Amino acid sequence: MATNQPPTAAPRDAYIVGGNRIPFSRAGKKYVNASNQEMFTAALEGLVARFGLQGERLGEVAGGAVLKHSRDFNLIRESVLGSSLSAQTPAYDVQQACATGLEAAIAVTNKIRLGQIESAIAGGTDTVSDAPIAVSERLRKALLEANHAKTLGARIRPFTRLKPADLAPASPSTSEPRTGLSMGEHQAITTAKWGIAREAQDEVALNSHHNLARAWDAGFFDDLVTPFRGLTRDDNLRGDTSLEKLSKLKPVFGLKLPEPAVPTMTAGNSTPLTDGASAVLFASREWADAHDLPVLARFVDAETAAVDFVHGHEGLLMAPVHAVPRLLARNGLALEDIDFFEIHEAFASTVLTTFAAWEDEEYCRTELGLDGAFGKVDRSRLNVNGSSLAAGHPFAATGGRIIATAAKLVAARAAETGRPARALISVCAAGGLGATAIVESA
Amino acid sequence: MADKYTQAVNTGFTRTLAKRLGLPRPSLLRRHTPGAPLTVGPVLVVSDDASVADADVIAKALLGWDLDVRRSAESTAGDEHFRWGAVVLVLTGAQTPESVSGAVLAAGSTLRRLAPNGRVVTVSRAPESGDAPAVAATRAGVEGFLRSVAKELRAGATGNAVQLTGGAEVDSASALAAVRFFLSAKSAYVDGQVLPVGPSGAAVDTAYWERPLEGKVAVVTGAARGIGAAIAKTLARDGATVVVVDVPPAGEALTAVANEVKGTALQLDVTAPDAGAKILEHATGRHGRLDIVVHNAGILRDKLLANMDAAKWDSVIAVNLASQLRIDEYLLGAGVEGLHIVSLASTSGIAGNKGQSNYAFSKSGVIGRTAATAPLVAALNGTINAVAPGFIETDMTRSIPFATREVARRLSSLLQGGQPVDVAEAIAFLASPAAAGVNGQVLRVCGQNLVGK
Numbered sequence: 003m004a005t006n007q008p009p010t011a012a013p014r015d016a017y018i019v020g021g022n023r024i025p026f027s028r029a030g031k032k033y034v035n036a037s038n039q040e041m042f043t044a045a046l047e048g049l050v051a052r053f054g055l056q057g058e059r060l061g062e063v064a065g066g067a068v069l070k071h072s073r074d075f076n077l078i079r080e081s082v083l084g085s086s087l088s089a090q091t092p093a094y095d096v097q098q099a100c101a102t103g104l105e106a107a108i109a110v111t112n113k114i115r116l117g118q119i120e121s122a123i124a125g126g127t128d129t130v131s132d133a134p135i136a137v138s139e140r141l142r143k144a145l146l147e148a149n150h151a152k153t154l155g156a157r158i159r160p161f162t163r164l165k166p167a168d169l170a171p172a173s174p175s176t177s178e179p180r181t182g183l184s185m186g187e188h189q190a191i192t193t194a195k196w197g198i199a200r201e202a203q204d205e206v207a208l209n210s211h212h213n214l215a216r217a218w219d220a221g222f223f224d225d226l227v228t229p230f231r232g233l234t235r236d237d238n239l240r241g242d243t244s245l246e247k248l249s250k251l252k253p254v255f256g257l258k259l260p261e262p263a264v265p266t267m268t269a270g271n272s273t274p275l276t277d278g279a280s281a282v283l284f285a286s287r288e289w290a291d292a293h294d295l296p297v298l299a300r301f302v303d304a305e306t307a308a309v310d311f312v313h314g315h316e317g318l319l320m321a322p323v324h325a326v327p328r329l330l331a332r333n334g335l336a337l338e339d340i341d342f343f344e345i346h347e348a349f350a351s352t353v354l355t356t357f358a359a360w361e362d363e364e365y366c367r368t369e370l371g372l373d374g375a376f377g378k379v380d381r382s383r384l385n386v387n388g389s390s391l392a393a394g395h396p397f398a399a400t401g402g403r404i405i406a407t408a409a410k411l412v413a414a415r416a417a418e419t420g421r422p423a424r425a426l427i428s429v430c431a432a433g434g435l436g437a438t439a440i441v442e443s444a
Numbered sequence: 445m446a447d448k449y450t451q452a453v454n455t456g457f458t459r460t461l462a463k464r465l466g467l468p469r470p471s472l473l474r475r476h477t478p479g480a481p482l483t484v485g486p487v488l489v490v491s492d493d494a495s496v497a498d499a500d501v502i503a504k505a506l507l508g509w510d511l512d513v514r515r516s517a518e519s520t521a522g523d524e525h526f527r528w529g530a531v532v533l534v535l536t537g538a539q540t541p542e543s544v545s546g547a548v549l550a551a552g553s554t555l556r557r558l559a560p561n562g563r564v565v566t567v568s569r570a571p572e573s574g575d576a577p578a579v580a581a582t583r584a585g586v587e588g589f590l591r592s593v594a595k596e597l598r599a600g601a602t603g604n605a606v607q608l609t610g611g612a613e614v615d616s617a618s619a620l621a622a623v624r625f626f627l628s629a630k631s632a633y634v635d636g637q638v639l640p641v642g643p644s645g646a647a648v649d650t651a652y653w654e655r656p657l658e659g660k661v662a663v664v665t666g667a668a669r670g671i672g673a674a675i676a677k678t679l680a681r682d683g684a685t686v687v688v689v690d691v692p693p694a695g696e697a698l699t700a701v702a703n704e705v706k707g708t709a710l711q712l713d714v715t716a717p718d719a720g721a722k723i724l725e726h727a728t729g730r731h732g733r734l735d736i737v738v739h740n741a742g743i744l745r746d747k748l749l750a751n752m753d754a755a756k757w758d759s760v761i762a763v764n765l766a767s768q769l770r771i772d773e774y775l776l777g778a779g780v781e782g783l784h785i786v787s788l789a790s791t792s793g794i795a796g797n798k799g800q801s802n803y804a805f806s807k808s809g810v811i812g813r814t815a816a817t818a819p820l821v822a823a824l825n826g827t828i829n830a831v832a833p834g835f836i837e838t839d840m841t842r843s844i845p846f847a848t849r850e851v852a853r854r855l856s857s858l859l860q861g862g863q864p865v866d867v868a869e870a871i872a873f874l875a876s877p878a879a880a881g882v883n884g885q886v887l888r889v890c891g892q893n894l895v896g897k
Binding site for chain 2: 048051054056086228229230231234295
């Protein structure tokens, strides 16, 4: 593997003060009339209220949405302007598919570590319910041509070339532009390649629901979530689900894979399309102290990776498998040093293929450049308060959800044991991308 | 906003009609706006012969508040258009029933010319054990007198009594603060009430009144909407940094209140065993101190007792009463100094209400615990008091059936329901440093509701 330099001593550390999100809602339900801007503004407002940031000029707010209207070119800045923060708070949009939220956090924490800013909010929002709908490519060209035409005849002419099919709207999809395959179909190939069993996937889904439900009941989200539009809990959550119920669902991905592959991915062990938004407050220690705000955790370091899925060399969602060994090596850490694994559950099998790859000597040597198997993850440390299978996954909002949960988990663990606690965050993304980070108790 | 009937009898044709028909005509009550004069006109200060010195002290204090203060009504006798803003009747020194006649009649002679939203305030001493029978009779007499006068007043005018206890002097901070509160538009819906005021420090200086809660940190439970939200806004207006608390499901509305008052939101169920610890930790951790706790969180689960189930009974007791006891116990156990606690009781807790045996138990319980906690808080230089709202125009009372609601509204001397801000003003007063001499009391904000005391 490419040797990474040990993390250059940053001038100082960046800390996680706390987070806020709105409950996540399945597409087409409670937030059917909520825009990305409304949802992100709500997430910001809850964060402002929790930490008394009214009128505060923050260093910056960064975030984004994956499914974004072109009119939302300044989505985050517009959200800031609609919030109780000072209008003098700068903002910018980030987009890295499902890793948007985490990438935004990496960007702002690096600025804090460099001393360019003292405080920041990172987050994201996504709505499938209010997604932009485009016209077909041929209709779009005709409209543009007509717009530039000077005579009536010239204005009408482009439309005479259209066929009825060109009038159908082009809905957003999660298909990869280079392969035409949906994310689920891509993951089905990876799942089959690693031979991940249906039961193992259902078990990951079951744990996600049970863990998230337990965390809600214990009040874990009392200071992490603010209700929105009458929704007070993630409505995808099925606390009463069972292996039996999950096992009855029909597979939906990988149905056309050649033998001997058996379709295993169902609506139960795949993340549903979801609406929601999240935001996390970061600061330097000095800023937090000056504002009498206790900090939960340190945002230690991050690593992103990308894989060549286009030519089938690697699975679409396997980039974090490459990023994590580099990240841990740079920080002198091994898997055993991690107390909490916050692995985004795009699909239950994403988590399981990640683990299988790390346990595979041959793969780790040839693909990751390691001396042998990377190691085994203690499953009891995986997504202990649930993850995307239960909460849902509004693409850009997932990073913020995970960071805030991880920060609270390590803070509580450190308070309990008196020793530092660490969490590893891993988010896979479309385009063969992945972002990972280490969070450590402050 | 006044209710529709009150608006109708105060505007245009419907006003004339109501007048002709002799319909009850509730007034549009004057409420506090920053910068507006304290009273609607000149203030007459009268006293019996034995109370002249105290009346002088009060008159002097009123002059310091930029009021037009008169010690006699004579100069205005022939002026038909003259209107008094308020009458302060000082009877602190009265020793015999026969001695108050002159002062009482002098006050009475002004009432025909009392301006709309005028004020009558009596200042006297509470009957106390050890009083000679004649003295006790005189002092007790003032109470019945005041309550009757309040019922005679019209056009939004109110009558209230400041009753000095434990040797409190008229020039003390709390005696004057109580007089000022009753004179002001802040007590718009407080009528016919007798407020006992104990000893307190020296009178506050004039600059104090702008922002009496400046530098204070207040926690308000149940602050997401209605009366709780009004309390948060009023305390913030008076200078306090406010921590707004409500159950997590109410978080969206709570966020809006927190951001409006520039405070912080704490999503917390007050019935949680560690609620007191969380409140103290948040207030001191984020804002450096805790000065005021307003126990406003409350729920209704109405049922006739014959149909009551455990869930309805227990949840009301847990939220409305047990949570307050537990939080107070924690805060006092933690030794928080100078804490001003104010609880929401209810006229239901005083008079009882059909279908509300659980609610009335909890609110009556609040009154009992307020009295019992008073000496414990006093040991830490704090106070605990309760406010008992009557019919207040909120989402909760809007759900009452029309006819019942109309009757409930008109069953008071002011012939209308109060606004959430009326309750909030009373709480802001009781929570203020100048009210340090008021402890263990229940102040009704009910427009002198005909039900109860």
